[in-house]
Amino acid sequence: MQDWQRSVIYQIYPKSFHSHAGNPTGDLLGVVAKLDYLQWLGVDCLWITPFLRSPQRDNGYDISDYYAIDPSYGTMADCELLIAEAGKRGIKLMLDIVVNHTSIEHTWFQQARSSLDNPYRDFYIWRDQPNNWESKFGGSAWEYEAQTGQYFLHLFDHTQADLNWDNPKVRAEVFKMMRFWRDKGVGGFRLDVINLISKPADFPEDDTDGRRFYTDGPNVHEYLQQMHREVFEGHDLINVGEMSSTSLEHCIRYSAPESKELSMTFNFHHLKVDYPNLQKWIRADFDFLQLKRILSDWQTGMQAGGGWNALFWCNHDQPRVVSRFGHDGEHRVVSAKMLGTALHFLQGTPFVYQGEELGMTNPGFDHIDQYRDVETLNIFRLKREAGASDAENMAAIMQKSRDNGRTPMHWNTEPNAGFSTVEPWIGVPANAQTINVASQLDDPDSVLHHYRRLIALRRSEALMSDGVYRQLLPEHLQLWVYVREGDGERLLVLNNFYGSPCEVELPDDVISETMAQRLVISNYPDCPSRNRQIFLRPYESFVLHLTD
Numbered sequence: 113m114q115d116w117q118r119s120v121i122y123q124i125y126p127k128s129f130h131s132h133a134g135n136p137t138g139d140l141l142g143v144v145a146k147l148d149y150l151q152w153l154g155v156d157c158l159w160i161t162p163f164l165r166s167p168q169r170d171n172g173y174d175i176s177d178y179y180a181i182d183p184s185y186g187t188m189a190d191c192e193l194l195i196a197e198a199g200k201r202g203i204k205l206m207l208d209i210v211v212n213h214t215s216i217e218h219t220w221f222q223q224a225r226s227s228l229d230n231p232y233r234d235f236y237i238w239r240d241q242p243n244n245w246e247s248k249f250g251g252s253a254w255e256y257e258a259q260t261g262q263y264f265l266h267l268f269d270h271t272q273a274d275l276n277w278d279n280p281k282v283r284a285e286v287f288k289m290m291r292f293w294r295d296k297g298v299g300g301f302r303l304d305v306i307n308l309i310s311k312p313a314d315f316p317e318d319d320t321d322g323r324r325f326y327t328d329g330p331n332v333h334e335y336l337q338q339m340h341r342e343v344f345e346g347h348d349l350i351n352v353g354e355m356s357s358t359s360l361e362h363c364i365r366y367s368a369p370e371s372k373e374l375s376m377t378f379n380f381h382h383l384k385v386d387y388p389n390l391q392k393w394i395r396a397d398f399d400f401l402q403l404k405r406i407l408s409d410w411q412t413g414m415q416a417g418g419g420w421n422a423l424f425w426c427n428h429d430q431p432r433v434v435s436r437f438g439h440d441g442e443h444r445v446v447s448a449k450m451l452g453t454a455l456h457f458l459q460g461t462p463f464v465y466q467g468e469e470l471g472m473t474n475p476g477f478d479h480i481d482q483y484r485d486v487e488t489l490n491i492f493r494l495k496r497e498a499g500a501s502d503a504e505n506m507a508a509i510m511q512k513s514r515d516n517g518r519t520p521m522h523w524n525t526e527p528n529a530g531f532s533t534v535e536p537w538i539g540v541p542a543n544a545q546t547i548n549v550a551s552q553l554d555d556p557d558s559v560l561h562h563y564r565r566l567i568a569l570r571r572s573e574a575l576m577s578d579g580v581y582r583q584l585l586p587e588h589l590q591l592w593v594y595v596r597e598g599d600g601e602r603l604l605v606l607n608n609f610y611g612s613p614c615e616v617e618l619p620d621d622v623i624s625e626t627m628a629q630r631l632v633i634s635n636y637p638d639c640p641s642r643n644r645q646i647f648l649r650p651y652e653s654f655v656l657h658l659t660d
């Protein structure tokens with residue numbers, strides 16, 4: 113077992129984490145200032161979303177210089193200080209690398225667009241006529257470039273031009289840049305939408321949005337193996353691929369050690385259970401049975417195939433999980449803890465997204481002026497043009513917008529939740545007064561202390577890393593029950609996903625009176641039912657270690 117297979121990773125969205133300089137946006141020194149907190153929490157590694165130079169049209173996922181720090185985040189010296197200070201605390205730093213595309217402000221694109229025979233022309237993907245592929249942010253995936261009379265491909269915003277990975281010079285530049293960061297001391301990479309880098313040469317189309325043609329595309333494994341040889345081999349790095357609309361088979365190949373590609377993969381199938389017919393921009397409840405089925409299939413499938421999952425409920429593109437799959441009203445604390453437990457006992461490497469450890473909620477912004485995200489603003493405009501009413505549009509946006517997860521971190525009850533001394537770039541939810549780090553540090557029953565316990569357990573409970581996953585009661589409409597089994601011992605993980613109590617009987621090969629029991633963690637102060645007949649209170653969750 114590798115060290116990162118027993119690790120917990122914390123994700124920082126630096127724009128909303130902490131502003132040391134007292135600006136509307138956060139900065140790298142703001143992260144340095146909070147390292148003691150992160151060490152106390154017990155995390156092993158920080159994934160920080162992009163802070164390289166960028167016009168910030170997509171908050172840094174549109175990079176214009178891979179070798180420079182964006183001035184809004186600080187300087188290269190600040191970055192070096194952050195790597196060193198984190199290292200002193202035993203914490204690694206994972207750099208978010210965006211190489212499916214660059215900003216159109218990158219010099220490569222500026223060169224490429226200038227003439228048909230420019231040496232950088234082939235760094236990007238050009239065609240005389242667009243096909244029908246759609247951008248993930250709405251509208252066509254092709255943008256007309258008047259100067260040279262061709263269209264370029266952008267799977268995301270029209271200011272994010274897709275790189276042409278079939279050009280060996282592009283790969284050489286990317287690997288050189290990654291070695292630069294590796295040699296600076298980063299502990300690994302998070303690779304943005306890395307399974308989209310290989311497009312089929314003939315750009316086929318059908319009556320879909322095109323994703324099936326470029327997702328896990330023809331040469332992707334070859335290119336990742338090359339990256340492994342040229343950047344990772346012989347170095348102690350954690351490399352996580354973000355995989356858009358991927359498959360289990362491909363994720364096994366991306367993450368199985370013998371493939372020599374990546375350490376682990378993120379996928380999003382379990383976060384589409386509130387997208388009716390895969391339509392994101394419709395307000396809808398989540399499908400609990402589907403959630404369990406997808407997560408269980410990935411647990412057993414990845415384990416059988418020798419792959420490794422990156423586990424997560426939240427990130428900077430997702431709504432807050434307590435508002436999504438839990439209860440952000442009276443059951444907020446207990447349901448946030450339940451969701452933490454349900455995820456952390458799965459096989460894989462858990463990621464905690466800033467504020468998740470507090471049970472931060474969606475902010476409830478009900479006016480489009482409160483939103484900043486390019487995807488949200490594009491969708492609002494496109495749906496309005498298509499005739500949707502603002503009320504219908506806002507109902508979906510309030511539930512689904514990426515800005516739900518991007519509001520400033522709640523540090524304390526000072527102005528702007530202690531995030532900055534000036535008004536932040538995006539609003540601070542009113543509940544920062546009650547949900548914040550300072551108050552939870554003092555409260556051993558807080559969500560924060562529960563997460564700290566979960567993180568510590570990863571190190572002490574071996575079965576959390578290597579136990580075999582088996583789901584019980586798969587058709588139960590309210591409980592997610594699973595075991596992580598080893599030789600003659602198991603962790604039994606019970607989670608009530610709803611606000612009503614519930615009783616079930618478990619099989620006696622899982623729990624019986626003759627077995628030795630130990631309570632590992634629970635989200636209620638007591639844990640009365642510890643036999644085959646289990647009674648769970650609203651959102652109750654607990655874990656028993658059982659030995660035959």
Ligand code: TEU
Nearest residue numbers: 170173210248268304305356392429487
């Ligand atoms: O996200 C990739 C991605 O496909 C999504 O999670 C995306 O936000 C969603 O499909 C929109 O509905 C990554 C980054 O995490 C995201 O912030 C960037 O905007 C995107 O890539 C482009 O770089």
